[in-house]
Amino acid sequence: MTHTVNLVLNGERRAIALDDPRVTLLDLLRERLDLTGTKKGCDRGQCGACTVIVDGRRVNACMSLAVTLDGAEVTTIEGLAQNGELHPVQAAFIEHDGLQCGYCTPGQIMSAVALIAGGEAADIGDDPERLREAMSGNICRCGAHRGIIEAVLDARTRMADAKKEQAA
Amino acid sequence: MNRFDYIRPASLEEALAAGARPGAAYLAGGTNLLDLMKVGVAAPALLVDVTRLPGLDAIEETAEGDLRIGAMVRNSDIARAPEIKALFPMLAEALLSGASAQLRNAATAGGNVLQRPRAALLDGMRGDDRDLAVLGWTDACACVHPSDFAVALAALDARLEIAGAAGLRAVPLADFLSLPEGAAEAVPALAAGELLTAVVLPAAAARVAGHARYVKLRERTSFAFALVSVAAALEMEGGRIRSARLALGGVAHKPWRTPAAEAALAGAAPGPEVFARAAALALEGAAPSGDNAFKIELARRLVARALALAAAGTPARVPALPASPLDADHGAPAYV
Numbered sequence: 001m002t003h004t005v006n007l008v009l010n011g012e013r014r015a016i017a018l019d020d021p022r023v024t025l026l027d028l029l030r031e032r033l034d035l036t037g038t039k040k041g042c043d044r045g046q047c048g049a050c051t052v053i054v055d056g057r058r059v060n061a062c063m064s065l066a067v068t069l070d071g072a073e074v075t076t077i078e079g080l081a082q083n084g085e086l087h088p089v090q091a092a093f094i095e096h097d098g099l100q101c102g103y104c105t106p107g108q109i110m111s112a113v114a115l116i117a118g119g120e121a122a123d124i125g126d127d128p129e130r131l132r133e134a135m136s137g138n139i140c141r142c143g144a145h146r147g148i149i150e151a152v153l154d155a156r157t158r159m160a161d162a163k164k165e166q167a168a
Numbered sequence: 169m170n171r172f173d174y175i176r177p178a179s180l181e182e183a184l185a186a187g188a189r190p191g192a193a194y195l196a197g198g199t200n201l202l203d204l205m206k207v208g209v210a211a212p213a214l215l216v217d218v219t220r221l222p223g224l225d226a227i228e229e230t231a232e233g234d235l236r237i238g239a240m241v242r243n244s245d246i247a248r249a250p251e252i253k254a255l256f257p258m259l260a261e262a263l264l265s266g267a268s269a270q271l272r273n274a275a276t277a278g279g280n281v282l283q284r285p286r287a288a289l290l291d292g293m294r295g296d297d298r299d300l301a302v303l304g305w306t307d308a309c310a311c312v313h314p315s316d317f318a319v320a321l322a323a324l325d326a327r328l329e330i331a332g333a334a335g336l337r338a339v340p341l342a343d344f345l346s347l348p349e350g351a352a353e354a355v356p357a358l359a360a361g362e363l364l365t366a367v368v369l370p371a372a373a374a375r376v377a378g379h380a381r382y383v384k385l386r387e388r389t390s391f392a393f394a395l396v397s398v399a400a401a402l403e404m405e406g407g408r409i410r411s412a413r414l415a416l417g418g419v420a421h422k423p424w425r426t427p428a429a430e431a432a433l434a435g436a437a438p439g440p441e442v443f444a445r446a447a448a449l450a451l452e453g454a455a456p457s458g459d460n461a462f463k464i465e466l467a468r469r470l471v472a473r474a475l476a477l478a479a480a481g482t483p484a485r486v487p488a489l490p491a492s493p494l495d496a497d498h499g500a501p502a503y504v
Contacts, residue, residue, distance in 0.1 A: 003174065021174035021215070024202075044206065045199055045271055046391075057244075057273040063199050064274065067174050068217055111270065119248060120269065129488040136390035137268025 010079025026061035037077035048138035051107035058114035077106035092155035100142035188361025239278030258380040262320035265491030297458030309348035310457035322423035323399035323415035324373040329366035345422035376401035384491040394418035400474035426450040438479040447471035
């Protein structure tokens with residue numbers, strides 16, 4: 001039986017025919033849609049390398065069956081840069097050396113983008129301890145966590161400032 | 169992963185009929201079931217997606233004044249709901265101490281409660297017996313229930329609302345989750361096709377909101393299952409404990425309520441001796457099931473610590489490191 005899954009993927013409407021309900025969102029992105037920015041680490045929801053944003057929330061793409069997502073809005077790392085300009089979180093990761101090998105980076109960035117935009121941001125405020133806890137679903141084996149936290153705090157401040165400027 | 173069919177019914181009736189078919193399993197957030205399917209522990213022939221059924225995705229007050237959490241409400245939404253923070257803050261602390269933000273965004277209330285007791289082999293990482301039970305275990309099964317949420321729910325006398333062909337039934341969570349008997353792992357008491365539709369918190373349990381804590385010891389401060397956890401809540405009156413609620417996690421096949429310890433606390437003035445006595449009573453009958461005797465003393469000390477933290481009062485906001493005894497927000501422990 002074929003299932004049709006309608007997605008808004010990185011802003012673009014897509015109707016995807018799925019011949020097998022076993023396909024996870026992660027495998028759909030990587031193996032069938034050639035969006036290989038989203039990484040497969042543990043494939044068990046433990047490492048966070050596959051983090052994407054579904055309907056405004058960060059989730060592990062490896063623990064989500066694509067067939068369940070009909071009508072969802074999905075954003076991956078490929079959908080962040082606009083008109084050739086890096087997203088502020090992407091830029092901050094480069095500036096703060098928030099990576100070494102880079103494998104966990106797309107997941108780290110997607111997690112941070114959702115965290116800054118979503119309801120959690122108000123709970124976290126400027127507290128690095130709360131931010132570290134909030135980012136604990138993304139593991140970096142190179143140990144770049146210090147730079148990652150600096151990057152997220154910096155991007156958050158810059159995005160808030162840009163918003164204020166826009167409003168003024 | 170074995171092949172399976174997938175359907176997404178539009179109504180509860182349709183879902184119950186499909187769920188009763190042989191080999192069917194209900195799919196909600198998927199964070200637990202999919203994990204079990206990937207390692208071959210679960211191999212359903214049919215997945216019945218219940219995430220879009222009407223009426224299961226809200227937190228609302230019932231006609232009796234209780235609080236009903238629909239089974240499909242996501243863990244992160246429960247933890248952040250204003251009525252949970254105000255009336256049952258211990259639930260927020262327990263939920264935020266579990267898993268990661270990504271998993272909490274997907275995992276549902278119902279799925280959390282229905283997690284199977286976790287055998288070390290499922291972890292695929294560690295084969296030792298640090299995780300195993302020290303209370304209520306049998307030679308055949310000493311694995312522990314993995315949920316933090318369920319420990320706090322047990323302390324609050326939560327009920328489960330279960331839908332089946334014959335209609336709705338309500339079961340206390342404490343009766344629903346069971347201990348292993350003889351050679352078998354206990355399985356949740358759901359009949360074929362039955363669906364957990366809500367978790368209900370009795371209004372009376374909100375009386376402990378001002379003195380309620382969930383405290384959890386684990387191998388690392390974040391994103392780890394409990395070695396031992398304690399849900400401790402006190403109803404205070406004129407500087408004395410009017411009633412107490414105490415449940416332990418990580419020590420048994422189900423959240424471990426402690427009636428003798430609770431009775432010893434009732435009427436007492438809070439203090440280290442009283443808490444130590446309650447802790448001793450809470451662990452009465454405990455025995456190591458392997459190389460895990462340390463958990464018994466660890467649990468006693470954590471009970472005393474959790475009671476002291478509860479007596480000091482629920483913090484205005486969930487600490488930066490939810491449920492961690494290492495959190496700086498605690499200040500100096502009052503009694504331990």
